[in-house]
Amino acid sequence: MEILDKFKEICTIPHCSFDALQLRDYLVDFAKKSGFSVRIDEFDNIYAIKGKPKICLQSHYDMVCVGDAPNIELIDDGKILRAKNSSLGADNGIGVAIMMDMMEKFENLEVLFSANEEVGLIGANGFNGRIISGRLLNLDSEHEDGVFIGCAAGELIHAKIKASKVPANNRLYELSVLNLPGGHSGLEIIKDIPNSIKILAEFIAKNNGKIVDINGGERSNSIPVNAKGIVICDEIIHSDDRVVVRELGVGEEVLEFGDNILALINSFSQGVRSYDENLKIVRDSINLSRIKSNDGVIELEFFARSMSEDGLERLKFETASLAKLAGFKVSFFERSGAWTPKIGEFANVVLKFMQENNPKVKFQAVHAGLECGVFVAKQNGLEAASIGPNIYSPHSINEHLEIDSLEKIAKVVEKIVAYYQK
Template sequence: MQILDKFKQICAIPHCSFNALKLRDYLVEFAKSCGYSVEIDEFDNIYAFKGKPKICLQSHYDMVCVGDAPDIKLIFDGDILRAKNSSLGADNGIGVAMMMEMMSKFDNLEILFSANEEVGLIGANGFKKEFKSSRLLNLDSEDEDGVFIGCAAGELIRAKISKEMVAIKSNLYELNVSGLPGGHSGIEIIKDIPNSIKIMAEFIAKNGGKIVSFSGGERSNSIPVNAKALMVCDNISYNDDRVSVKYLRNCECEVIKQSQNILDFINSFSQGVRSYDESLGIVRDSINLSIINDSKDSLEIDFFARSMSEDGLERVKFETSNLARLAGFDVSFFERSGAWTPDIGEFANLVLNFMQKYNPNARFQAVHAGLECGVFVAKQRGLQAASIGPNIHSPHSINENLELKSLDKISKVVSDIVAYYQD
């Protein structure tokens, strides 16, 4: 399959979020070699078109780098493609590869490779052009049974507390949590995946410890895999196999005076699903404790809240903010993306018809995550959008894998749709 060859080439080029310029330049040269007019904007989005397009394909070209990534060693295991001890980057590299294949086959097509989606939809939010086409097909979904026509709103909540250090004489321990499964903080939030920061805070609190330092998590849209801390306590009375403990020494150490407030806040915070919509079979509201950063003068905790409605997002923000302020934290908000309300129009129905040609189980769905096409629909009046993609499991983790038979189905659907709009 030529799409897999293109994906292998993408995997060979480092393209972690905020560090994907080599792949950007590669894609620009590829587009030019196919006869496309190409522009790069200030956000590193790659916009290209050829002929008189009636449809635009869109994917993001950055990836979440976990484990050994961006050093990606591909493993073909029957129908499954994964990577050795790293995220695979099929989210959304396989969408990019499908687009490259369509660019080499068709003469009337519009293309957007967007930048830094995984760190707050930065490219999509910054994109200023108006599409020539009135139809946008996003290739960033991960379930072959879905034609996605709606997505969740999301916002980063940052709680910050000023630190005051005080001296205490006690036993000093080094703590580590690592190697947890991790996962996407929207799509996989329903799986109750363990959170390294929550595990660490519980361990310190149950041992009557005080914090010397505490950091953990990888990015706002991932369930934390790793955490590390230094704590002092008289002795270890509570053990958890997920926490490695190293005794350092008995000493007079500087600890965070607000340790109890910090631990109370983290331990009383409810991680995960807040409400569920049985009629749609989808999470309605959720929140993920994503990152804890410990600097010289302050400690910051980032949460990422999601909801299928604007009201639901505001409710989760309100509850979390009040809990944070009760513990003495200041609160601020970043990276808001709006909900994409489902709208079943002519284009959505056409995409579903083509999907059902290869997969009779395909149906309209919404996803508990952000999709860039939702941003574009809000910006450009009259733009019709849908999102599809092959089965990708456990994105944003070292367990990420792609079903190759599913890729074959979806690539045929994309080719049929683009061919339909060539006249």
């Protein structure tokens, strides 16, 4: 399958978020060789056009790098494609590969490869161009049974506290929580996947530990896989198989306000806050994404999501109130608005072709951020929909792609693009 070959080629080119310029240049060269006029903007988005298009295909070309990524060793058993001890990058390299295939096959097409989606939809938010075709097919969804026409609002919540070192003397321990399953903090938040930072903080508190240093988490939109801490305490009396303990000797100082830090983490409620029974989708959720210690400052990062603007504001207020009670200063970053579902001509065309292969397909919304929601908000009259093959456990070392599903979606995309060649 040519698309799978293209994806495997993409996997050989490093393209972690904030470090994807090699893939950017590769895609620019490919687009020019395929007869497209190409423009790169200041945010590293790649916009390309050929002929007189009536449809635009869009994917992001950065990936969440977990485990050994960007060194990706593929495992292909003919049915499932995964990577050995790393994220696969099917989110959204598969969308990129499908677009490349369509670029070779069609004469009238508009494409947008956006940059740094996985770190706050930076490329989409920065894009100041116009989708001239007026129809945008996003290829960043991960379930073949849906045509997605709505997505959650999201916002990062940063909480920080100054914590200089104060004298203390006791046994010194290194604590590690490593290689948890991880996962996407929107799509997989309902699975109650363990959070390494929460596990570590609970372990420290139950052992009456005092923090010397603490760091954990990988990405703002991922459930934390790893966390490490240095603590002092009398002895380790409470055990947890997920926490590796190594005694280091004797410690002489700890972080000021360490108890406040532990109190905030341990009192914070991770995961789903409300669920919509009618839509069968998470309505509100929040993930504790990262903690880092740097030059006497402890920073915590939370990612709040909601299917409504009111729900997002409520999550922000509750989390900020809790953090301020523990002495933290709070700020907000990288807000993305909710994409309210709207069924128009284009969405119905996409649904029609999807249902030809799979009668179970229906309109859905997703509890995650989608770039098409940003583009719709920017451009009046733009119609959008999002589809994609079955991709499981993105943003984790368990990420894997269902190959048969890719073949189905690729055929649908080809039919949709062909329909708009008329």
